[in-house]
Amino acid sequence: xxAYIIRKLLGLIPLxxxxxxxIFLLLKLVPGDPVLAMLGTQGVEEQIYRQYREELGxxxxxxxxxxxxxxxxxxxxxxRSIITRQKVGLMIRQRLAATSQLVFSGxxxxxxxxxxxxxxAAVKRNTIFDLIVxxxxxxxxxxxxxxxxxxxxxxxxxxxxxxxxxxYVSFSSDFxxxxxxxxxPSVTLGLHLGTVLMRQTRSxxxxxxxxxxxxxxxxKGLSEMTIICKHALKNALVPIITVSALQIxxxxxxxxxxxxxxAIPGIGRMMMDAIHMHDFPVMQGCVLVVAMLVxxxxxxxxxxxxxxxxxxxxx
Amino acid sequence: MTKRMAKSSKVLSIILAxxxxxxxxxxxxxxxxxxxxxxxxxxVGQTILPRTLDPHMETGGPSFxxxxxxxxxxxxxxxxxxxLRPSLAESWQISKDEKEITFNLRKxxxxxxxxxxxxxxxxxxxxRILNPATKCPAVSLMNALDSVKVVDDYTLxxxxxxxxxxxxxxxxxxxxxxxxxPAAIEKYGKDLGLNPVGTGPFMLEEWVVxxxxxxxxxxxxxxxxxxxxPLPYLDKVIVRAVPDDNVKIAELQRGTIQFIDNIxxxxxxxxxxxxxxxxxxxxxxxxxxxxxxxxxxxxDKKVRHAIAYAIDNERIAKATAxxxxxxxxxxxxxxxxxxxxxxxxxxxxxxxxQQLMKEAGYAGKQLNLKLxxxxxxxERAIAELVQAQLSKIGIKVSIEFMETSAWIDQMLSGKGExxxxxxxxxxxxxxxxxxxxxxxxxxxxRNWAGYENSRVxxxxxxxxxxxxxxxxxxxxxxxSQIVIEDCPYISLYHQKALRGARSNxxxxxxxxxxxxxxxxxxxxx
Numbered sequence: 001x002x003a004y005i006i007r008k009l010l011g012l013i014p015l016x017x018x019x020x021x022x023i024f025l026l027l028k029l030v031p032g033d034p035v036l037a038m039l040g041t042q043g044v045e046e047q048i049y050r051q052y053r054e055e056l057g058x059x060x061x062x063x064x065x066x067x068x069x070x071x072x073x074x075x076x077x078x079x080r081s082i083i084t085r086q087k088v089g090l091m092i093r094q095r096l097a098a099t100s101q102l103v104f105s106g107x108x109x110x111x112x113x114x115x116x117x118x119x120x121a122a123v124k125r126n127t128i129f130d131l132i133v134x135x136x137x138x139x140x141x142x143x144x145x146x147x148x149x150x151x152x153x154x155x156x157x158x159x160x161x162x163x164x165x166x167x168y169v170s171f172s173s174d175f176x177x178x179x180x181x182x183x184x185p186s187v188t189l190g191l192h193l194g195t196v197l198m199r200q201t202r203s204x205x206x207x208x209x210x211x212x213x214x215x216x217x218x219x220k221g222l223s224e225m226t227i228i229c230k231h232a233l234k235n236a237l238v239p240i241i242t243v244s245a246l247q248i249x250x251x252x253x254x255x256x257x258x259x260x261x262x263a264i265p266g267i268g269r270m271m272m273d274a275i276h277m278h279d280f281p282v283m284q285g286c287v288l289v290v291a292m293l294v295x296x297x298x299x300x301x302x303x304x305x306x307x308x309x310x311x312x313x314x315x
Numbered sequence: 316m317t318k319r320m321a322k323s324s325k326v327l328s329i330i331l332a333x334x335x336x337x338x339x340x341x342x343x344x345x346x347x348x349x350x351x352x353x354x355x356x357x358x359v360g361q362t363i364l365p366r367t368l369d370p371h372m373e374t375g376g377p378s379f380x381x382x383x384x385x386x387x388x389x390x391x392x393x394x395x396x397x398x399l400r401p402s403l404a405e406s407w408q409i410s411k412d413e414k415e416i417t418f419n420l421r422k423x424x425x426x427x428x429x430x431x432x433x434x435x436x437x438x439x440x441x442x443r444i445l446n447p448a449t450k451c452p453a454v455s456l457m458n459a460l461d462s463v464k465v466v467d468d469y470t471l472x473x474x475x476x477x478x479x480x481x482x483x484x485x486x487x488x489x490x491x492x493x494x495x496x497p498a499a500i501e502k503y504g505k506d507l508g509l510n511p512v513g514t515g516p517f518m519l520e521e522w523v524v525x526x527x528x529x530x531x532x533x534x535x536x537x538x539x540x541x542x543x544x545p546l547p548y549l550d551k552v553i554v555r556a557v558p559d560d561n562v563k564i565a566e567l568q569r570g571t572i573q574f575i576d577n578i579x580x581x582x583x584x585x586x587x588x589x590x591x592x593x594x595x596x597x598x599x600x601x602x603x604x605x606x607x608x609x610x611x612x613x614x615d616k617k618v619r620h621a622i623a624y625a626i627d628n629e630r631i632a633k634a635t636a637x638x639x640x641x642x643x644x645x646x647x648x649x650x651x652x653x654x655x656x657x658x659x660x661x662x663x664x665x666x667x668x669q670q671l672m673k674e675a676g677y678a679g680k681q682l683n684l685k686l687x688x689x690x691x692x693x694e695r696a697i698a699e700l701v702q703a704q705l706s707k708i709g710i711k712v713s714i715e716f717m718e719t720s721a722w723i724d725q726m727l728s729g730k731g732e733x734x735x736x737x738x739x740x741x742x743x744x745x746x747x748x749x750x751x752x753x754x755x756x757x758x759x760x761r762n763w764a765g766y767e768n769s770r771v772x773x774x775x776x777x778x779x780x781x782x783x784x785x786x787x788x789x790x791x792x793x794x795s796q797i798v799i800e801d802c803p804y805i806s807l808y809h810q811k812a813l814r815g816a817r818s819n820x821x822x823x824x825x826x827x828x829x830x831x832x833x834x835x836x837x838x839x840x
Contacts, residue, residue, distance in 0.1 A: 031717075031721040031724060031725070032718050032720040032721035032724060033720050033721075033723075033724050034720070036719075036723045036724055037720035039452055040374050040375060040719070040723075041719065041723060042374050042376060043374020043375075043452040044727070045452065045761075046757050051447075052450060055450070083366050084366045084367055084508060084524075085367065085372075085505055085506075086506070086508070086524070087506075094523075094524055095524070158565050164571075165562050165565065166557065166559075166562055167555070168523075260558075263557065263558065263559075263562075264526075265524065265525035265526035270525065276718060278720060
């Protein structure tokens with residue numbers, strides 16, 4: 001098991017390198033310039049512009065720029081934002097909390113919707129309940145997240161005025177306010193996850209419920225609850241975990257959109273601003289962090305498999 | 316006393332008592348109406364937060380500068396008419412040859428970190444701006460500075476290489492005007508942008524980057540209020556980033572935000588109808604189209620004139636400014652010294668435009684030009700109208716939205732053709748305004764058209780030296796005539812910019828150049 005984890009971690013390095021190189025090249029190919037973005041339409045002046053470009057090494061060949069950045073990163077220095085001059089590491093640390101909060105609550109909501117409904121739909125297969133739920137899932141998967149987010153703001157924040165339209169309060173500073181501000185964004189994010197997961201849960205459960213050992217358990221006279229929760233669900237969890245892991249990664253991507261719609265100061269919004277302003281150090285730093293997050297999630301999923309189903313082992 | 320006398324004296328005393336009582340009541344009512352109420356938190360909504368709170372490095376517009384005004388003061392100030400008045404400098408004297416300024420500084424002023432404000436602090440700030448290592452973006456505004464001498468703790472002498480009529484404006488605004496604590500500059504180094512330490516009415520409490528800045532009251536502020544206690548009246552100012560205009564307006568109407576940086580033209584009527592809200596006049600924006608005068612066919616003056624005649628400014632102003640726009644001959648308007656409404660305007664004249672295109676040799680030929688812009692509202696609508704109008708003189712215009720830095724890059728590198736831009740009007744000095752667009756980039760201007768006219772450069776140089784308003788006016792008129800004739804920019808229209816606030820927010824001081832100050836703001840009941 002340990003060997004497996006170490007192998008996985010080592011495999012991260014070429015992955016990270018490749019990702020950062022691709023993002024770096026993509027950003028460099030897009031027209032625009034971070035110094036011009038920083039100075040803006042009211043500050044750009046030839047002498048100052050050229051001085052900044054020289055200081056930041058922006059006129060050097062691309063591979064030299066990339067390796068200079070890489071050299072600093074391996075020493076633990078993510079550099080400074082070209083636009084705000086803040087330390088990238090500090091910026092990411094500050095914004096990570098908001099994104100984590102969003103992704104976590106979206107995931108939690110998604111699971112809370114998906115698992116019970118999926119299980120019941122499988123058990124009550126082909127009933128009205130099952131039919132309604134499956135159709136709603138299709139609709140839910142098709143709804144674009146930003147549209148859903150804006151609709152929720154229009155209804156709950158502007159029309160009914162039950163909830164604030166935008167903004168963020170951290171979990172640690174004011175719990176109640178935090179819930180109020182997080183509700184709409186997490187619902188928007190979680191609904192999508194919920195619908196996908198729900199269908200996956202239903203089909204995984206159906207698959208397991210048709211197996212011989214379930215029939216044996218029924219013949220043995222075990223209660224329905226015990227059969228569902230102890231025997232069926234545990235075995236159905238493997239594909240559910242797989243899909244969950246994939247979906248969390250899509251949640252992180254979805255967070256970019258949600259953070260912009262709901263004005264949440266997270267990593268997603270920081271990445272979008274960095275792209276607009278051609279802020280390479282920030283962009284590269286974010287890519288690194290997100291790539292590492294994705295790997296961590298996959299690793300966790302792998303470990304959970306082994307726990308849930310002891311028959312799965314790693315050579 | 317007789318009975319009658321007693322009765323009349325009783326009546327008299329009653330009358331006297333009532334008279335006195337009414338007077339006391341009246342005085343109380345009047346003073347209650349005008350005595351500012353202390354306390355409260357003001358929430359400001361603006362599209363984007365400043366990237367840095369280091370005022371020497373910030374190059375943004377009024378909303379960024381206004382956040383700086385919370386934390387910093389300047390040596391002198393400009394009132395809303397553009398006249399200088401004391402601030403951190405109690406008084407100043409300018410020598411006869413205009414090459415020496417002596418500032419007498421205010422005593423007993425402290426920075427937020429407790430260190431003393433004095434002549435050494437001011438010299439430290441000016442030296443920092445002039446130091447090439449700092450790379451202060453607006454350093455060229457202080458080109459005339461030769462040396463700064465500390466005479467004693469509260470007297471500073473500034474020597475200029477040559478007379479420079481803008482220098483006092485620079486000390487009033489940016490970059491050299493706002494004074495930062497030298498101790499903070501030493502302490503924070505590269506992180507100064509996150510840690511503003513000035514002498515201003517508010518101190519930084521919290522900055523959640525990208526979301527909001529919270530400033531709390533500075534208990535040791537040097538300005539005194541109407542109640543003889545130190546300003547400010549407010550306890551807190553929270554500046555929030557609200558990127559979506561509709562959400563901003565909605566929050567202002569709800570009262571969760573009490574001041575917003577801009578009311579989109581289409582929403583002005585609705586705000587005016589709401590008695591709980593008020594619109595605040597500020598600057599105007601000069602909307603213009605830059606024509607790359609170094610690229611064919613725009614390098615032909617006849618073609619530029621043809622374009623100017625083919626564009627129907629009045630119609631564009633009507634369609635995109637919702638009643639807040641008016642056409643002017645060029646960059647100047649009634650608030651700028653030297654404005655002359657009688658200067659020629661290229662009034663819409665399709666026949667003349669077609670005639671000019673024929674004279675230029677393009678009759679019956681199709682030209683292709685690209686029109687770019689870096690903001691969508693209302694620039695896209697303007698672009699679509701221009702596209703339709705220029706098609707009538709044989710120019711096929713393709714319109715394209717570009718990201719700001721990409722737009723700047725293509726205009727300054729000469730690759731762009733036509734670009735829509737805007738600029739706040741007025742500036743503190745007409746030189747500052749006109750040089751923005753008509754001084755070549757190499758000499759410090761943001762000259763999107765690539766326009767270089769040696770006579771204009773000469774006149775601008777003279778304008779910078781002219782401190783007398785009549786001379787300034789005359790020079791501005793001369794420059795205006797040349798640039799209207801050369802037509803490197805199509806003067807679309809001036810649009811009034813309006814800020815929005817709750818009606819009970821009093822004491823807002825509006826800057827001449829468009830910003831706002833809250834040092835004496837307060838909430839009425």
